[in-house]
Amino acid sequence: MAETITIEVARYRPEEEGEPALQSYEVPLNKDWVVLDALNHIKDHVDGSLSFRWSCRMGVCGSCGMTVNGEPKLTCATFLSHYAPGPIRVEPLKNFPVVRDLVIEMTDFLEKLQSVKPWIVRKDDPAPAKGEFLQTPEQLDEFKQFSMCINCMICYAACPVYGLDPQFVGPAAIALAQRYNLDSRDQGEQERLDVLSQHEGIWGCTFVGECTEVCPKNVDPAGAIQQYKLAATKDWFKSFLMPWSKQ
Amino acid sequence: MKPPVAYRQYHPKWHRTRVSTFWWSRKWSYLKFMLRELSSVFVAFYVVILLLQLHALRGGPDAYQGFQDWLRNPLLVILNGISFLFVLFHAVTWFNLTPKAMAVRLRGKRLPDVLVAAPNYVAWLAVSALVVFLLTRQG
Numbered sequence: 001m002a003e004t005i006t007i008e009v010a011r012y013r014p015e016e017e018g019e020p021a022l023q024s025y026e027v028p029l030n031k032d033w034v035v036l037d038a039l040n041h042i043k044d045h046v047d048g049s050l051s052f053r054w055s056c057r058m059g060v061c062g063s064c065g066m067t068v069n070g071e072p073k074l075t076c077a078t079f080l081s082h083y084a085p086g087p088i089r090v091e092p093l094k095n096f097p098v099v100r101d102l103v104i105e106m107t108d109f110l111e112k113l114q115s116v117k118p119w120i121v122r123k124d125d126p127a128p129a130k131g132e133f134l135q136t137p138e139q140l141d142e143f144k145q146f147s148m149c150i151n152c153m154i155c156y157a158a159c160p161v162y163g164l165d166p167q168f169v170g171p172a173a174i175a176l177a178q179r180y181n182l183d184s185r186d187q188g189e190q191e192r193l194d195v196l197s198q199h200e201g202i203w204g205c206t207f208v209g210e211c212t213e214v215c216p217k218n219v220d221p222a223g224a225i226q227q228y229k230l231a232a233t234k235d236w237f238k239s240f241l242m243p244w245s246k247q
Numbered sequence: 248m249k250p251p252v253a254y255r256q257y258h259p260k261w262h263r264t265r266v267s268t269f270w271w272s273r274k275w276s277y278l279k280f281m282l283r284e285l286s287s288v289f290v291a292f293y294v295v296i297l298l299l300q301l302h303a304l305r306g307g308p309d310a311y312q313g314f315q316d317w318l319r320n321p322l323l324v325i326l327n328g329i330s331f332l333f334v335l336f337h338a339v340t341w342f343n344l345t346p347k348a349m350a351v352r353l354r355g356k357r358l359p360d361v362l363v364a365a366p367n368y369v370a371w372l373a374v375s376a377l378v379v380f381l382l383t384r385q386g
Contacts, residue, residue, distance in 0.1 A: 014260035070273075097261035105261055138355040160277060163266040207344065208280045226348035 005029040005080055006087035007038055009050065012098050020098060022089070023047075029084060035075040036064050039090070039102075052102035059216060062152030066102050067091040072157035074216045093157040095166075109153055112169050115195055116177035121188025133185040146179035146224055148217040155211035155221050161204055168204040169196065171211035171221030178224040181231075193232060202228045282333075283340050289333035292326075342367035 004026045012020035025046055027038040036054055043050050055061040057076045064075045069089050080088065096104035120133075155171035162168045177196060181189045196202050205225045212222040271277040303314035317323070345367060346360035 012262050014262070020262055094264070095266075097263050099261060141355065141357075142352075160266070160270055163270070206280075206284070207347075208277065209347075210276055213276065220347075223347040223350070226344065227350055230348050 003029040005038075005084060007035075007042070008087050008089045009039070009042070009102070010089075010091040011050070011101050012092075013049075013100060020091075024087070027080075029080055029086075031081055033080045035066070035068055035073070035078045035080060035088065035090060038080055038088075039075065050102075051100045060150060062150035065093050065152040065154045065157065067094055067157065072154040072214050074152060074154065077216060093153060095157050095159070095163040096153070104153075106153060108166065109151075109156060109170070109173070112173045113151065113176065116169065116173050116192050117188055117195075118173075118176040118180055120180060120183060120186045121191060122185075123187045135184055139184040142184070143179045143182035146175045146182070146219055149176055149179070149219045149221075150217055152216065154214050154216060155219075158210040158214040160208055160210070161206055165200075165204060167200040169201050171205075171225065172219075174202060174205075174228060175219050175221040175224040178228055181228075193235065196228065197232050197236075202232060205229075283336065286333040286337035286340075289330040290337055292330050293334060296327075338371070342371070 005028075007025050007027055008022045009025065010020045011017075011023045025038075025042050027033075027041050030037070033041075036057060039050065039052055040054070043052075052064070052066070054064040054076065056063070059074055059077045062074075065072060066075050067073070067090070068075065068078050069083060072093055075090070080086075090102065092098045092102045092104045096106065096108075099105050149172055151172060153172065156162050159168075159171055162170050174196060177192045180186045181192060202225050205222075207222060207226060209222045212220045215221065271281040300314060303310045318327075342364050346358075346363035349363060351358045351363050
């Protein structure tokens with residue numbers, strides 16, 4: 001008999017229970033298994049009623065973010081052996097309403113993401129007459145780090161500001177706004193600043209810095225927000241000292 | 248933000264967990280953040296002390312002597328010691344914030360964080376050296 005490890009999964013079935021409760025499962029402790037493999041094993045062979053989101057299994061889709069032993073993690077990149085001999089506690093991402101078991105409600109995040117216009121905004125015709133917009137490797141390098149975001153919402157789960165004040169736009173949305181601001185092809189900086197210079201925007205951030213610590217793609221949202229604050233401050237001083245220069 | 252979406256009606260019983268008042272006490276990085284925020288109180292305390300010192304200085308030699316005697320109160324010495332540690336923590340965290348807030352680029356490459364933070368420390372050392380020089384010059 002192969003070695004096993006205990007996984008305690010937070011179950012919440014709104015039609016059955018008022019509060020989430022832990023349920024324990026024994027799963028094989030395979031060396032190459034991640035937490036997501038264990039959850040799929042449970043779903044396929046032990047308890048088909050367990051609900052969770054996943055898709056790509058390779059840290060690209062950003063669907064399988066959950067709380068593993070209290071830390072927000074991509075479960076497809078979190079190995080069981082790391083937690084041996086266990087037990088491992090798997091709960092839904094913090095700071096979001098739980099729909100069922102490990103499934104959280106993400107509409108709030110998607111609306112916030114949309115509010116910062118994470119796409120290339122052009123004042124001229126969106127389709128350039130001469131083909132594509134050209135960009136040098138140096139220009140790409142300016143924003144590439146922030147473009148690695150996979151919208152897994154792990155930074156939101158780690159952000160106490162978002163937990164305490166759900167109005168806060170949050171780390172990933174601001175990092176993605178910065179990603180487009182720094183893009184040489186984009187012209188929408190002012191439009192985004194109008195949204196993000198509000199209190200619920202960049203100024204809500206108190207720089208706890210955990211978003212950067214937990215990010216599985218090394219996006220550094222905390223850095224993006226601080227850089228944004230600096231840019232917004234410069235913008236304010238400029239419009240204060242030279243009101244005529246305002247666009 | 249917009250009102251709850253229609254999707255909500257199919258999930259009438261979302262479970263929401265309240266954030267505990269003591270959320271910061273369970274993790275070192277959160278606690279460190281709270282200590283950093285708390286350090287501003289001690290920075291303010293230093294400012295008050297400095298203002299009192301200037302006030303005493305304006306009052307003449309006797310008033311200044313009185314102020315210095317007051318500072319020797321053991322309670323104030325302890326409070327000053329604690330404040331010093333907090334102000335030190337405050338300064339270091341601020342200095343280390345610089346590379347986060349400024350992505351300095353040189354010839355298209357981003358400078359390493361250490362190099363962006365370093366000028367702060369160099370300036371700090373220079374000012375400290377100047378203060379030490381001014382203090383020891385008369386002696």
